[in-house]
Amino acid sequence: MSELESGLRLVGITKQFGPFIANNSISLTVPTGCIHGLLGENGAGKSTLMNILSGLYQPDEGKIFLDKKPIDIKTPADAIKHGIGMIHQHFMLVPQLTVVENIVLGSADSLRLNIKAQAKEITQLGKDYGLEVPPLARVGDLPVGIQQRVEILKVLYRQARILILDEPTAVLTPAEITAFLQVLRRLAARACTIIFISHKLDEVMAVCDEVTVLRQGNVVATRAIAQTNRTELARLMVDRSVEINTRPIPQSAGKVILNLKNVWANAAAISAQSKTHAILALRGLSLQVRAGEIVGIAGVDGNGQRELADAIAGLIPIQKGTIEIGSEAAAQQPIAYIPEDRQQQGLILSFSIAHNLILKAFSKLPFCRRWILQRAEIAAHAKSAIQTFDIRAASAQLKAGQLSGGNQQKVILARELAGEPGVIIAMQPTRGLDIGAIAAVQQSLLAQRSRGAAILYISTELEDVMAMSDRLAVIYRGQLVDILEASSATLEQVGALMVGSTEIKESLATAEKLETGVSPEVKALETNSSATKGKGERL
């Protein structure tokens, strides 16, 4: 790949923040039409590098070449001018506006806003790239997968030829991911150059041509995908061999700790959502979890997982049925709940690590005596938690918002797992984390399992949930379709159950499902976009 006709080339990019070297002489070559993977743990320097490319940071040293010509990217506007488009993990869309309005926002060069013509143009653009979207639907009504297409179209509409995607699949369901990876291939075939940042080795293996691994600001290796494999990449990323599939050692489960009988509940409207959706999210769900057992909940996002977790934690009321938490220890301890969204639900980012660690127990001994917070006890607790859970922070007084994702999750684990909880609900506990942090999270949970906790492990990442579970329950439209022994279940079997391809009553069918086709779905959304509103919270 040394002979580069056209494409993007970075040479010796170095960026320092004070004493911290975020990028150390990084060189990277991406020929036109290639998909280049960028792998690395949190803090390896991926985001810094991408922020340099998109004009948010200036490199201290090094040059960027585009089609052999050196270019200067001083501002994000420069980046757009050179055809570099960034697609962020968290979408930069205005939910109240339509697809067209979002795409043309900020790019219109005339005073006249010709939505009709632009809608046509965007529809055509979408067809060209296989990114079909309903141009006049409100973005807030669309499923996340479609919103992401809008985000990509927005960049393409601005004539971008180099697309940088930061963790693009973190928010997608498995079916959406498959479709998304196909879109990437199509884009590459049409001479787009793509930099694909991800933690997920499978996706990188599936879609990239080449991959560069970063570790602590350095390029560790660049490999053609054909000449490497998952194990090698994983080793390169963390510099220690990690076992990717750590199936728990079988152990005999104890008595039933968590017992759900015929639970019905409405869709949660907890966070920023303004309207309460009176849509049934749980429809007669029954489940038992025993001491020393991990029960995995697999399913496509939005099939009631969130409500299941919230109902057990007592955050939403149930309409019918019972939830029993059946042991003296568990009855006294609050349920440990590792929520889905670390930053919104799990932490108070403006609070220090020490103060986040006492969020659940701040009003009790030993942290509080006669209404006064006990400074020394809180500090000692923070110190020991930082050690036990290997939270990498210079000081317990550091704000939670200053930590990396993995360390944020460790703070939550340290808080929730303190005091030997009887029941643990872990909702997407490894989402968006690097391999090292994933291993740490999984090991903490396995340790709790050996101790005898009853654990509910909810994840939309199938391999993740299969690797961690003793038994595996598949949730579909608020019901458990089947409960399998994880050791004998196969990916295909579970995958089929997840999309409801067994004898599920079709009477439940509405327009709100998205895992089937693409074009008819989009049309349905266009005409009936309000039907998707019940699909849980979105940014």
Next chain:
Amino acid sequence: MTIAYRQAVLKSGLRAALSPLIAVAAALTVGALLMLLAGASPIAAYSALFRQALTTYFGFADTLTKTTPLLLASLGVLVALRAGQFNLGAEGQIYMGGLGSLLVGLAFSDLPMVIHLPLALLGGFAFGAAWGAIAGYLKVARGLNEVLTTLLLNYIAQYLISYLVNGPLKAANAPSPFSELVAPSAYLPTILGKTQAHAGIFLGIALSTLLTLAFAITAWGYRVDAVGQNPVAARYAGISVNRTILQVIALSGGLAGLAGSSEVLGLKRRLFENFSPGYGFDALAIALLSRGNPAVVILTSFFFGMLRSGANVMQRSASVPVSIIYAIQGLTVLFVAISLALEQQVQSPKPDS
């Protein structure tokens, strides 16, 4: 790493202390320009203002008199702000607090002061708290935005008081709408002889100290801050967000109510129609300017009290319209908002997210 971090903390702390001062200075400068436009000498005007408000006996007493209701009402607004709630209803709560204190002040005539005065203050607190709690209840149980409800409740309170002092509570043979005098045992005592300055200022300073402590070291303060910073995470951690909000809005109303009490029991000794010249709205500005710090509120309120007290003299001696003072108050808030926005931009970029 640690040293750099400490320096960063120190720097941001300094900036937090410095920027309100810069905002005030900038506001005074722009105010000076406005005076020049009005054809007056800013130097003469400011020196008249500050000399009157700070160095004369009666002027200083007047500054304290004006500071007292501002301080109490600002503490109310600030407490709500800490829980992420905007209490725009301090004005109405001041009126209700005044009513509560008046009723207790009128109800007894032979109680000793040590019982009657605290009881009358409590009455004001209770009425203000109840008025605030209406907005709190509507928010928690019905999902109505407190910004709207607190604001609208102001009008109801103000006109309710107007009705009462024009009708049922009107003093016999009163030439204009005001009530009877409260019993002397409910008076907040005068602290500077021959002036109107009264002991309400001590109440304000004591409550501000108490709140500073409460936020610094108590579990209650921690809970309020948690709800203010991230209500969702607080809820997930098992904190009753609704209960906290209701509690805090009621407390907020109660503190603003005490501002009304101090006007009735300390200054006027009876209830007048429209007795608050917009203290409740100034309080909002003061609370924002003090950035949620209940100790800083003392200084900020004093500054605003000083402007109010010196304004009239300034008008007389330097022929500068009083409205310039209101412009300065408004500009101060504007500059604080600007400094907040700037700080968010300056915050150093993180190496990786």
